[in-house]
Amino acid sequence: MMRQKVKEGGKRGISINMLVFILGILICASLLTYIIPAGQFDVNPETKALIPGTYHAVEQTPVNLWNALRNIFTGMTNSAKVMSIVIFMGGALKVIISTGAVEEFLNWAIYKLQKKGIAVIVPLMVILFSVLSAYGGNDSFFAFTVIGVAVAAKMGLDPIAGMAMTYFATSVGFAGALKGRTLVAQGIAEVPLYSGAGWRTVWLFVITGLAVAYALWYCFRVKKNPARSFMDNTDWIVGGPQGDIKKELFNPMSLLVIVITAGSFILNAVMGVLKGWTYPEQVAVLLIASTVCGLLYRKSPTEIAESFAKGCQSMGFVAFIIGLGGAIALTMTQGNILHTMVNAVAAPLMHVNKGFGTIAMFW
Incomplete structure (x- = not known):
């Protein structure tokens, strides 16, 4: 279940496989159905929403381990819609990334900006990676961290500054995304796809602005005094990437x-609001877009199909984990403990400001 890994300096750390971790949670969910008191909220028959203040105790219905394991298949079939879009998104984005267009454009932009000052290059790179990640990027964007570190070295900055311009900015873009992750999250929550797109766009620019301010603060701090680097040393001045x-x-x-x-993605978002487009339309648009991108870079239909297949394969395990998550929720629902847990968390928050309550629920 767990294995020790020797880290640099002789320290040992614990590595846990994600599949083992999720299965462990499923087993815990089964055990908790014997421990946590069963209860339910009344449900609005039209909206399917829980009705506040209606929580009441019900008969204990524990779910044994055998039935919890049986829920894996049911959880996967119940999550089929979300799992399908995850796999398809992986395939479509793989076709686009495999053209090399994104890397080509970023390399050109970084080359043109490398001789500019910190006040110019840092904001532009943070904004570039954030926006690209929000609208069309995937986890492969993290590979550009190496380029960011090289650019930072040319400006006399440490590798952390390079991560701020690429890795950090990419994460910010993901947080304000209007694409794949949003579709998955909204699908799981069963809310209209692209709902709140306008506010998400505003939020994207707000958090990107904060990211720019933080990156600039750190870069100027290190430029002024390299000893203030968060790396706790200045070895990076000599050992960092060199050359043009x-x-x-x-x-x-x-x-x-x-x-x-x-x-x-913008078209899907707009049509989702105006015409009620959902997953079928999203898939059709992305299939056309990714195919056109592949053809623009003179990829044959076979090459496009092979790239698509590789992208689907890379997301297969992620989709399976989503299915396991469905099994966990199903087990807690059958054991009638899910509403009990919701009530225990939500009841104390009913008496605080909604804004603070939302933040507290997130934690």
Whole structure:
């Protein structure tokens, strides 16, 4: 279940496989159905929403381990819609990333900006990675951290500054995303796809602005006094990446691919609000967009299909984990402990400001 890994300096850490971890939670959920008192809220028959103040105790209905394991299949079938969009998104984005257009455009942008001052290059890189990640990126964007570290070295900054311009900015973009992760989350929550898109866009710019301010603060801090680096040493001054960033000529096709990718998500968001587009339309638009991007870079239909298949394979395990999550929820529902847990968390928050209550629920 767990294994020890020796880290640098002789320290040992614990590594837990995600599949083992989720299965462990499923087993715990089964055991908790014997311990936590059973209870339920009344449910609005029209909206299916829980009715506050109606929680009441019901007969204990524990779910044994055998039935909890049986719930894995049911949980996966119940989560089929979300699992399907996750796998498809992985395939479509893999086709787009495999063209090399995103990497090509980023390399060109970084090459053109490398001689600019901190006040120019840091904000532009944070904004670039944040927006690209919000509208069309995936986890492969983290690979650009190496480029960010190289750019930071050219400006006399530490590797953490390079991570701030790429890895950190990418995470910020994911947080304000209007694409894959939003679709998955809203699908799980069973709310209209792209609902709140306007506020999410505003929030994206707000958190990106805060990210820019924080990155600038840190970069100027290190530039002024390298000893103040969070790395606790200045070894990076000598040992960091050296040399010029590789020259990259601007390819209009790379920008076109980025525009098509971002445009497909924007189109889905707008039509989701105006015409009620859901998963079937999302899939059709993304299939067209990814295919067009592949053809623009002269990929054959076979190459596009192979890239799509690889992207689907990479998301297969993620989809399976989502199915396991459905099994956990199903086990707690059958054991009538889910509403008890919700009541225990929500009841104390009924007497506080909604804004603070929302934050408390998040934690």
